[in-house]
Amino acid sequence: MLSTVENTAVRACLAGGRHLRERFGREVDAEFSRYDVKSAADRASEERMLDVIRDSHPDHAVYAEESGDVSVGGEYRWVVDPLDGTNNFVSGLPSFATAAAVLDDDGPAIGCVYVPVSDDLYVARRGGGVRYDGDYVSADGDVPTEKATVAFVIGHDVKRDGRLDDAAAMQAALGDATKRVVESWSPCVHWGALARGRLDGVVCFHPDDEEQHVGELLASEAGASTARPGDGVYVAATTPAVRDDLIAAVR
Template structure:
């Protein structure tokens, strides 16, 4: 079953991502708001991804970023992000991706006392994940207990850079920008900037999760992240062997080494 689901996730992400690549740098059809942007390419990519999923897995629950709950019920739940990095896409910046995660259980993230050393509960959360970065033609695939591949080759989140030389991605959820949690996010980002070489404010988290999974990015710090990117990101991090922590209060930290992880935690406390 998981092999079929994995194959479907790959085909869905490629279908959406290749459409995005064809439309990239063309005339922008988008609606701009203060804290968000909606692009026609987003919806078109989602249509192509959903067509693949619905044909192969008609009995699965599906949640898509643009459409919401497409279907409910079943033992598996899909979480689909048809364009991670919409703002980048419409701005002509080549950092964007398509992503899909498939979850079992109730779909929620485990409590700290339910998580194993990878940060995932035994019978809950993502079991298959796929991220496709169209511009670089990078395809990341993760399956619970079987690691991560990049374009078919295994990768790991190995690293040896000390925290002071580390490059770290910082992710905040969309809702954070709308309330007083944004003040806390700004404080966290400033503290991280003082402790590391560089903090990348991530507008395309799935791209950066892939970079962490292959050991190119040294850490990721998330503050109330959005499910569309976080489920697949957590699976990539866990299966790539990253050191993970969930201190609570909407915070998730992953790094290539335990020492960097611990330093990042201490920095944002």
């Protein structure tokens, strides 16, 4: 059953992502708010992803970022992000992705991320590792913390409920401890980079579920060292030493 679900997740992410690639750089049809942006491309990608999922698994529960709960009940629950990195997309920056996570009673079982511009495909299965463009990868690394590049992820609620000062303090502390901190506008892209050891760590502060479910599955199945050192904080890194240093920094 999971093989069929995995195949559907891949097809859904490709359907949405290929449509985004066709539209990228040619449109700015978007609605901007103080803390977020929504584009017509989000909705178009989501429609294509949902068509694939519902055709294959009409009995599954589905939550999509733009539509909310599309269906409920069933053995599995999908969490769909049709455009992770909308700000980047409308700004003409190529760092964006489509993503889907499939959850059961034990948490994320399947995860897929597709980065359209670079044509990168990540697929993770609980207990089955991570494949990048068909080949198994791991989050191995030997870069010390002071030379590390890490991504910092904050959820939308952090921007809305007055915790931006806390986030800024954490980001500054990470900057003091590492070589470079990437402020992530497209977490799924960075989760993929961590899964193949191209990024040394990811630190999340009250992240959004649409990216976090698939991100944590990629991290764990790629063998990253992970921890939850505090309320709303999640840390993943290529080595236990880097992980522990990142935890110390954000504390």
